[in-house]
Amino acid sequence: MSRQRTVNDQGFWHSPLLQGCTTEDKTALLHLLTSPVSNIIGAYPLVPRIAAAEVGWSQDQWLQVIERLRAEDLVWFEPVRMFVWVRVWWHHNLASQTLGPKLRARTLDNIRQLPEPWLGPFLDAYKARLSEEHRTLLDSLLAGHLTAEVSSVPYGYGIDGSSNFSRHNTNNKTNSKVTPTPDAPARSPVDKLGIPASCLAQVEAAIAQAQRKGVSKADKQVILAAVAKPFRAGHPPRDAGAYAYAVAQSLVTTPQQSTTSAEPSKSELKAWANRCFCWPNENPSNFIRVEESGFCEQLTLKEGKARHGYAPLSRGELLSALRQGTLREVSAAVFEDLAKGAWL
Structure with a gap:
């Protein structure tokens, strides 16, 4: 009917x-x-x-x-x-x-x-x-x-x-994040792993996409547990979906990853955390910000627009370059301006 x-x-x-x-x-x-x-x-x-x-x-x-x-x-x-x-x-x-x-x-x-x-x-x-x-x-x-x-x-x-x-x-909006009421205060429930409900669907979509494309065959719960770490530490990623996709990729050993040096230590990650670099050096339009989770936030400027993503530090030659101190460091304020689209 x-x-x-x-x-x-x-x-x-x-x-x-x-x-x-x-x-x-x-x-x-x-x-x-x-x-x-x-x-x-x-x-x-x-x-x-x-x-x-x-x-x-x-x-x-x-x-x-x-x-x-x-x-x-x-x-x-x-x-x-x-x-x-x-x-x-x-x-x-x-x-x-x-x-x-x-x-x-x-x-x-x-x-x-x-x-x-x-x-x-x-x-x-x-x-x-x-x-x-x-x-x-x-x-x-x-x-x-x-x-x-x-x-x-x-x-x-x-x-x-x-x-x-x-x-x-006329004066009501569905978005509870911007129109909380005394009887129904705005909340941000999280799942048992610590991922906010507002991000969970985006994270799960990225994981499903990574598994569908064959770039990750790890169990979904294993990936979710890895994605949840920065949320529980109080440093949530700017783009939860992109971060989840990068994590899903990192949980499968690829030929490229197998040739890299060992994973970064906790002391190295602490020393590099929140520092920003131009990577690779020969491309002044690519920037990274190192995160203590073992990933880096990436920004690539192309045709006046910034493309955003995440990648594990152990991928390619990035980790070796960080250890050798050969990367050109840039201001965190510059990276933030780019990320917010101030220069677009």
Whole structure:
């Protein structure tokens, strides 16, 4: 049976959240808001291959667009479980109606299917759209103190029955990181390894990509444990996805790696930590910053743009050059300016 999904036209096309989005980005977001497999809370399982086919794209194209939407915090996507959360869902649907007698059982079931690291951020964003009365009801339902009333008739989708959400949503935003409320303070839950929920989907996507390309065959949990180290040490990487991909690569011995010298010692890493160098020396457009984790953050300037990534210090001749002291050191402020795009 088909269902009606309503999108607030002015709230979508005139939304300041979408100002930096491309036509592809908006098409993908519109599809996620109206997907045939969507549910009443805007967080649901989604197969990339099928979603891509529905909009006439390849799977790779769809994943690239979703990654841009993820970077703008408009969408979260968990590639392993193939689960999506449309972060602007409540801009177009009334949260209060999901707790009506006919819908609350379905709502609770949908919430319980969320990936565990997403539960806290989702509830923060959800509760921010509810009245005090509805927040109390939701807490009671989640705690099991009340029974969700299940109607004997098929579930309706009352939240899709009206398109006039403009007044309700004018001053509200889904992004719990910038609109915390006293009843639902902004939180950054972490998994048991210490990786923040806001980074976990990006990290897992990078690991899956590395394994899919065959550049890493290490177990996912082993890679996650290695990626988590700088987070637990209080020095999170600037780009969690790029860092995870580099870690995944480093956990497989390649012919290039087998010819390098031993791994850097803790004392060496401590001495080099946060220092910046031009590498290789003959290319003044490549820069690295050494991290105590045993990796280096890389910046490559090409055609006026900076490309960003990570690599293990033991790869190639970098470690030998560091030990020999032959690299040209640059100011950390220069590296930061480049990283922030100040010179682009």
